[in-house]
Amino acid sequence: MQTAILWYRNDLRIHDHEPLVNCSNKIVIPVYCLDPSLHGKTSFGFPKTGVHRTKFILESLHDLRQSLQNIGGHLIVCHDNPAVAIPQLAKKFKAKEIHFHDEVTHEEIVCEKQVIAALDDSVKVFRYWGSTLMHDDDLPHDIDHCLNTFSKFRNRVEKKCSVRKTLPTPKKLNTPQIDSPGDIPTLEAFFADYRVEPRSVLSFTGGESAGQERVRQYLWEEDCLKEYFNTRNGLLGANYSSKFSAWLSLGCVSPRWIYEEVKKYEQRRHKNKSTYWLIFELLWRDFFRFVADDVGNQIFSPEGMRNEPVSWQGNEDAFVAWQEGQTGIPFIDANMRELNATGFMSNRGRQNVASFLTKDLKVNWLRGAEYFESMLIDYDVCSNYGNWCYVAGVGNDPRENRYFNVLKQALSYDPQGDYVRHWLPELAALPGKSIHYPFFLSQKTLREANIQLGHSYANPLIVPRSFHKLKPHNLD
Numbered sequence: 001m002q003t004a005i006l007w008y009r010n011d012l013r014i015h016d017h018e019p020l021v022n023c024s025n026k027i028v029i030p031v032y033c034l035d036p037s038l039h040g041k042t043s044f045g046f047p048k049t050g051v052h053r054t055k056f057i058l059e060s061l062h063d064l065r066q067s068l069q070n071i072g073g074h075l076i077v078c079h080d081n082p083a084v085a086i087p088q089l090a091k092k093f094k095a096k097e098i099h100f101h102d103e104v105t106h107e108e109i110v111c112e113k114q115v116i117a118a119l120d121d122s123v124k125v126f127r128y129w130g131s132t133l134m135h136d137d138d139l140p141h142d143i144d145h146c147l148n149t150f151s152k153f154r155n156r157v158e159k160k161c162s163v164r165k166t167l168p169t170p171k172k173l174n175t176p177q178i179d180s181p182g183d184i185p186t187l188e189a190f191f192a193d194y195r196v197e198p199r200s201v202l203s204f205t206g207g208e209s210a211g212q213e214r215v216r217q218y219l220w221e222e223d224c225l226k227e228y229f230n231t232r233n234g235l236l237g238a239n240y241s242s243k244f245s246a247w248l249s250l251g252c253v254s255p256r257w258i259y260e261e262v263k264k265y266e267q268r269r270h271k272n273k274s275t276y277w278l279i280f281e282l283l284w285r286d287f288f289r290f291v292a293d294d295v296g297n298q299i300f301s302p303e304g305m306r307n308e309p310v311s312w313q314g315n316e317d318a319f320v321a322w323q324e325g326q327t328g329i330p331f332i333d334a335n336m337r338e339l340n341a342t343g344f345m346s347n348r349g350r351q352n353v354a355s356f357l358t359k360d361l362k363v364n365w366l367r368g369a370e371y372f373e374s375m376l377i378d379y380d381v382c383s384n385y386g387n388w389c390y391v392a393g394v395g396n397d398p399r400e401n402r403y404f405n406v407l408k409q410a411l412s413y414d415p416q417g418d419y420v421r422h423w424l425p426e427l428a429a430l431p432g433k434s435i436h437y438p439f440f441l442s443q444k445t446l447r448e449a450n451i452q453l454g455h456s457y458a459n460p461l462i463v464p465r466s467f468h469k470l471k472p473h474n475l476d
């Protein structure tokens with residue numbers, strides 16, 4: 001029987017996993033590499049994988065190790081660069097094949113090439129497309145023309161493609177007993193000071209089991225999907241949106257499996273705009289991956305997918321204030337503090353803080369995107385850089401260039417200020433919507449609330465144009 005290396009990357013699951021299925025009639029050596037470069041620094045000097053995602057990855061590895069064990073497999077965890085670890089394993093086990101899911105971005109492609117170059121020529125390489133709802137091979141042949149706007153892409157895909165069925169999970173694997181499969185380190189090995197945040201929307205636990213459980217809970221137990229369209233722009237609580245992103249990003253849950261659950265839900269419970277809309281959002285995710293595949297490193301360049309150079313100003317102090325949630329604009333600060341404390345931020349929040357950084361503070365969007373890369377629990381290279389390009393106005397369709405009126409957004413999506421109150425205790429006593437503009441409030445209002453404004457809320461870093469439209473005498 002042939003021996004095959006199964007290289008796990010951002011696909012930490014056993015369900016709907018084509019490389020695993022194709023290795024199940026061989027002697028299979030599943031391996032994950034905790035590549036030290038993942039704990040290096042981004043170009044602006046942030047930890048490449050921050051504490052929230054590191055925790056999530058380690059939990060996902062424990063879960064994967066257990067699920068593989070349940071079907072007779074043993075996960076090897078190497079603490080080395082894949083280009084070093086995998087060829088050594090291939091030699092040790094006399095593997096003649098390697099199977100893995102393709103990635104589409106620069107660093108991952110470089111890594112794949114290095115692994116393949118370091119393997120013996122006799123090792124056959126099997127690569128698979130696996131992270132999207134639609135399979136790359138099923139896209140219309142002229143899809144490249146549709147990748148400049150999401151609507152064109154979606155319309156074409158909805159007409160021409162269908163979602164492939166999920167693949168069955170192998171019942172039994174044939175893996176040799178491995179003496180030293182490699183420890184999964186503790187979080188403390190990377191970060192000394194992790195703290196569980198009780199104000200988090202959800203306690204995100206990594207792994208396929210927790211991911212599938214979240215899907216069951218959101219659809220079946222709590223029956224939230226039928227309201228998704230109306231709740232999806234929320235800011236507080238576990239169920240205003242699905243929160244599937246972290247599990248999708250690390251491949252703990254397959255988007256096709258979610259699709260099948262949604263179809264079952266439509267048959268058994270409700271079929272409406274909300275059920276359609278969750279699939280619609282998954283197509284955004286697909287879109288950014290196919291765009292990244294198409295345009296290569298342009299998603300990492302300051303001018304993005306536009307050909308004209310863009311000059312970004314913005315200073316160090318402005319960036320640091322944004323990063324720390326100390327700009328003096330409560331809605332922005334609340335969102336950034338949520339990100340820092342939990343690794344998560346709503347989609348509404350992400351659009352606002354990204355717009356504020358780039359359009360109001362005029363800071364280079366790449367710095368914001370790298371900060372998100374470091375902090376997000378659900379960081380996905382294509383969705384992150386793709387969304388940032390769009391918000392910064394350097395996406396491939398300049399018509400998508402949007403400026404968010406931060407105050408209008410705050411008043412529409414947090415009308416009573418409850419979200420800001422949740423994250424900014426120093427302003428919590430301010431009544432109702434006035435919490436969104438403390439710097440305009442009269443001394444009388446502040447006295448009544450028994451609040452002395454700290455420096456940033458008395459003197460915000462910048463008061464965007466939109467705030468000046470407020471008439472201060474009407475505010476209290």
Ligand SMILES: Cc1cc2nc3c(=O)[nH]c(=O)nc-3n(C[C@H](O)[C@H](O)[C@H](O)COP(=O)(O)OP(=O)(O)OC[C@H]3O[C@@H](n4cnc5c(N)ncnc54)[C@H](O)[C@@H]3O)c2cc1C
Pocket residue numbers: 232241242243244245246248249278281282284285286288345346347348350351354372376378379380381383384385387388391
């Ligand atoms: C500046 C910026 C950066 C972002 N970075 C990331 C990122 O690194 N990883 C990530 O998964 N999402 C990213 N998003 C997209 C979106 O904000 C998150 O997917 C969403 O907030 C996750 O919450 P949810 O799972 O509850 O979403 P839901 O509203 O429940 O949506 C369901 C799923 O659809 C997908 N989805 C929804 N909106 C988008 C979108 N705009 N782009 C791509 N996929 C989408 C996600 O997989 C999500 O889990 C970013 C958005 C912005 C504006």
Ligand SMILES: Nc1ncnc2c1ncn2[C@@H]1O[C@H](COP(=O)(O)OP(=O)(O)OP(=O)(O)O)[C@@H](O)[C@H]1O
Pocket residue numbers: 043105106107108110297300373381
């Ligand atoms: N998968 C990724 N995740 C996050 N950032 C990435 C990823 N791939 C590339 N980048 C960013 O984009 C840049 C790649 O663009 P560039 O063409 O300048 O390559 P480079 O960094 O000079 O690498 P090389 O020396 O291998 O060519 C990287 O420096 C990095 O900041």
